[in-house]
Amino acid sequence: MCLAVPGKVVDIEERDGTRMATVDFGGVVKEVCLEYVPDLAVGEYAIVHVGFALQRLDEESARQTLALFEELGLLQEEFGDPWEAAAAEAGTVPGPAVKDEAQEAQR
Amino acid sequence: MKYIDEFQDPELARRLLDDIHATATRPWALMEVCGGQTHTIIRHGIDQLLPDTVELIHGPGCPVCVTPLEVIDKALEIAARPDVIFCSFGDMLRVPGTDRDLFRVRSEGGDVRVVYSPLDALKIARQNPDREVVFFGIGFETTAPPNAMTVYQARKHRIPNFSLLVSHVRVPPAIEAIMTSPSCRVQAFLAAGHVCSVMGMDEYPALAERFRVPIVVTGFEPLDLLEGIRRTVRQLERGEHTVDNAYPRAVRAGGNPAARAMLDDVFEVTDRAWRGIGTIPDSGWRLSARYRDFDAEHRFSVENIATREPAACRSGEVLQGQIKPHQCEAFGTTCTPRTPLGATMVSSEGACAAYYLYRRLGVTPTKLEASPVA
Ligand code: SF4
Numbered sequence: 001m002c003l004a005v006p007g008k009v010v011d012i013e014e015r016d017g018t019r020m021a022t023v024d025f026g027g028v029v030k031e032v033c034l035e036y037v038p039d040l041a042v043g044e045y046a047i048v049h050v051g052f053a054l055q056r057l058d059e060e061s062a063r064q065t066l067a068l069f070e071e072l073g074l075l076q077e078e079f080g081d082p083w084e085a086a087a088a089e090a091g092t093v094p095g096p097a098v099k100d101e102a103q104e105a106q107r
Numbered sequence: 108m109k110y111i112d113e114f115q116d117p118e119l120a121r122r123l124l125d126d127i128h129a130t131a132t133r134p135w136a137l138m139e140v141c142g143g144q145t146h147t148i149i150r151h152g153i154d155q156l157l158p159d160t161v162e163l164i165h166g167p168g169c170p171v172c173v174t175p176l177e178v179i180d181k182a183l184e185i186a187a188r189p190d191v192i193f194c195s196f197g198d199m200l201r202v203p204g205t206d207r208d209l210f211r212v213r214s215e216g217g218d219v220r221v222v223y224s225p226l227d228a229l230k231i232a233r234q235n236p237d238r239e240v241v242f243f244g245i246g247f248e249t250t251a252p253p254n255a256m257t258v259y260q261a262r263k264h265r266i267p268n269f270s271l272l273v274s275h276v277r278v279p280p281a282i283e284a285i286m287t288s289p290s291c292r293v294q295a296f297l298a299a300g301h302v303c304s305v306m307g308m309d310e311y312p313a314l315a316e317r318f319r320v321p322i323v324v325t326g327f328e329p330l331d332l333l334e335g336i337r338r339t340v341r342q343l344e345r346g347e348h349t350v351d352n353a354y355p356r357a358v359r360a361g362g363n364p365a366a367r368a369m370l371d372d373v374f375e376v377t378d379r380a381w382r383g384i385g386t387i388p389d390s391g392w393r394l395s396a397r398y399r400d401f402d403a404e405h406r407f408s409v410e411n412i413a414t415r416e417p418a419a420c421r422s423g424e425v426l427q428g429q430i431k432p433h434q435c436e437a438f439g440t441t442c443t444p445r446t447p448l449g450a451t452m453v454s455s456e457g458a459c460a461a462y463y464l465y466r467r468l469g470v471t472p473t474k475l476e477a478s479p480v481a
Contacts, residue, residue: 003143003327003456004249004301006110018260026108033226035256036366045110047304047357050196051224052253055304055363057110061355069119069330072126 004049006057007032009042023048110356114328123333124156127340134160135343136292137336138285138428140278141247141299142169142456143327149461151329153336161340164292164428167281167384168299170246171198171454172426175380176416178274179204179450181409182243185272186217188407192235194228195243197221198454203447205414225257225271232261232269241403244271248302251275251392252366255373258394258401272403273393276379278302279310280390286318290429295343297325297335300354305370307362311350319348326354373398382450383416383423422449425458432462439463 007023012034014020019034023046030051034040037053046053139145145165148154154163167173183204186193193209200210200221213219218238222228225242232240244254254271261269278299285293298311303324311322321342325335335353342349352358372395379391394402404410420442421435432438432451442448444460451457455464 004304006108008109016264026111030223033224033253033256036252036363036369038365047301049249049301050253051226052256054249054252054301054366055357055359058356062110062113065334065356066113066119069122069334072122 004047004054006045007048008045009034009040009053012040012042021053023053111328114326114330116330119330120333123330123337127161127333127337128158130337130344131158131160131340132344134162135294135340136162136164137295137297137339138164138166138293139297139325139332139335140166140168140282141297141302141327142166142172142454142458142461143301144297144299144325144332145169145458146456146461147327147329147332149458149465152465153329153332157336161336163336165425165431165458166285166296166428167381167426168247168278169426169451169454169456169458170250170276171202172422172450172457173276173381173384174199174202174245174274174450175382176205176414177380177412178245178272179208180412180414181404182272183207183209183212184409184412185241185403185407186212186219187215188217188239190239191407192218192220192231192238192240193243194220194222194225194231194240196245199243199245201444201447201453202450203417203453225254226260229257229261229266229269232266236268238268239406240269241407242269242271244273244275247276247278247299248306248370249299249304251370251374252305252363255366255369258373258398259369261401262398270401270403270406271394273374274379275374275392276381277376277390277392279314280387281381282314282318282322284384284387284390285427286314286320288427290427293320293428295321295339295348296323297332297339298322300324300326300331300358303352303354303358303362305363305366307360307367308350308352308358309361315348315350321348322350324350324352324354324358326357381426383420383426385423417448420449422451422459425449425451432459433466435459 007025009021010024011022021032021034023032033052045057047055228242315322323335323339374392375395376389377393378388380386419437424430447453451459
């Protein structure tokens with residue numbers, strides 16, 4: 001029950017003096033109270049927990065986070081372990097055997 | 108689904124893992140506070156994809172698990188009354204009380220109903236003016252604002268037959284209790300993202316400073332957890348201990364001001380017992396004086412109840428990260444999700460249930476071979 005999940009606002013209306021929205025969770029649709037994020041607009045996403053929107057999901061932050069992850073990979077390729085990089089390209093895993101051989105070769 | 112699929116991407120997960128492997132040089136013990144995070148970690152095998160030196164200790168952040176036995180027994184007593192409709196989230200049904208659970212009360216004739224939202228319980232109260240409708244208000248800072256709003260509306264719209272059985276808990280005092288415990292091994296915290304969506308991060312710098320621990324606000328998808336771990340390990344390796352936000356798409360520094368204002372109005376801070384752990388000062392909320400009329404404990408005079416935990420259950424140690432679930436002798440033998448001895452085997456966020464679901468068969472992904480997000 002602790003789980004809060006992202007959902008997309010598809011409709012908004014006032015009901016009994018309470019701001020409510022219809023929210024789509026990838027196909028499952030629920031009624032959600034917007035009193036805590038009253039300026040949420042149709043088409044935006046929010047973190048929803050037990051029928052309440054608790055926080056708007058920020059598109060720009062999400063994009064930046066993912067871009068950071070992408071960049072990590074690039075740095076890894078620049079400075080990373082060449083065995084792992086080669087193995088990743090070949091679609092295999094640099095198991096201990098590969099590393100042992102490499103060490104053997106160095107001796 | 109947007110904001111879920113992108114944060115499960117296996118290729119990006121591998122990059123994050125590579126970076127963690129490249130960064131970690133010494134043994135570190137991190138605690139993920141929230142049971143939802145424990146669930147993601149065990150389900151995707153994230154703990155097994157990390158370097159051997161990085162250990163994840165599962166924290167007490169499962170609201171179902173820490174609700175004290177005494178409160179469960181109060182719920183059972185209220186729910187069994189013929190004049191009551193007792194409404195609860197579904198995962199409280201099988202939580203064992205001293206001698207039964209809500210599921211059993213229902214089979215014995217109690218009117219127990221599962222609702223998705225506390226507002227549904229308020230609706231039931233409106234529709235049944237001749238019955239008492241009680242909502243079981245448990246949970247952390249994430250669940251407290253919805254419950255607060257519901258009581259606020261009950262008062263505003265004068266719905267006298269609605270009340271709340273309250274057992275809310277707060278994360279920061281639990282962090283303090285963990286860090287001051289003599290057996291504490293925790294060196295850093297992944298803070299629960301959605302708690303911070305509501306509360307913001309103001310409460311954490313003082314804790315990070317006092318205990319010299321990094322506290323990294325972390326989300327719930329596999330990539331969110333890996334990023335939280337990555338940033339934490341980075342701080343540990345550098346000898347830093349600051350509060351960092353690895354979940355900015357859902358967490359603003361000030362949290363949600365409207366929700367915080369509502370919490371201040373409806374609730375007041377109180378000492379709270381945590382199941383299996385004991386009383387932690389200032390670790391909970393109860394209804395404030397203005398809302399006392401809506402407190403089910405007062406309304407049904409269930410204040411005095413004696414309780415007894417099954418001796419075999421070690422959930423207190425599990426909740427404090429002192430043992431892992433499979434180290435309990437009852438795990439998977441006398442204790443299973445069908446016959447739970449402790450609450451940690453019931454809730455999907457409970458560590459025992461997560462291990463039972465995903466670890467029992469001994470399927471362990473090998474490092475870097477298996478995608479953490481299969
Ligand atoms: S496995 Fe069962 S008995 Fe053991 S600690 Fe977990 S809930 Fe308690």
